[in-house]
Amino acid sequence: MKGCVLKLAGPRPLAEAISSAGGVRWSELDSALMVRRLPGIFVTGEMIDWDAPTGGYLMQGCFATGTRIARSALERLPASMRT
Numbered sequence: 001m002k003g004c005v006l007k008l009a010g011p012r013p014l015a016e017a018i019s020s021a022g023g024v025r026w027s028e029l030d031s032a033l034m035v036r037r038l039p040g041i042f043v044t045g046e047m048i049d050w051d052a053p054t055g056g057y058l059m060q061g062c063f064a065t066g067t068r069i070a071r072s073a074l075e076r077l078p079a080s081m082r083t
């Protein structure tokens, strides 16, 4: 990510700028939010290509996807390590 060069073309209106559009496409993820091409790597929140109006929807989406990947990662652990 640090090697990704971004060319800034200009500012966007606040209504758009408050949520960073872009990110990993849903089609690249399985239902556990694991990157299909990188097994064991999960993405959440604004790492995923989605956005929403403000008013709590962004944070709710981040909390929901964060909870999902935490559960997904736990499910991949051996049973002896889950407690």
Ligand SMILES: Cc1cc2nc3c(=O)[nH]c(=O)nc-3n(C[C@H](O)[C@H](O)[C@H](O)COP(=O)(O)OP(=O)(O)OC[C@H]3O[C@@H](n4cnc5c(N)ncnc54)[C@H](O)[C@@H]3O)c2cc1C
Pocket (backbone or CB within 6 Å): 018, 019, 044, 045, 046, 047, 054, 055, 056, 057, 058, 059, 060, 062
């Ligand atoms: C000014 C502003 C106001 C907002 N108001 C609202 C609102 O009212 N309601 C709402 O729902 N949403 C609001 N949002 C959007 C919401 O805050 C974000 O969508 C949400 O916080 C994104 O969560 P995230 O976990 O995806 O990313 P982030 O909260 O950005 O978390 C990413 C974390 O990763 C860390 N990090 C980055 N690089 C590395 C690295 N190399 N190694 C380790 N850690 C790293 C960062 O320090 C950061 O803690 C607002 C956003 C802004 C900017």
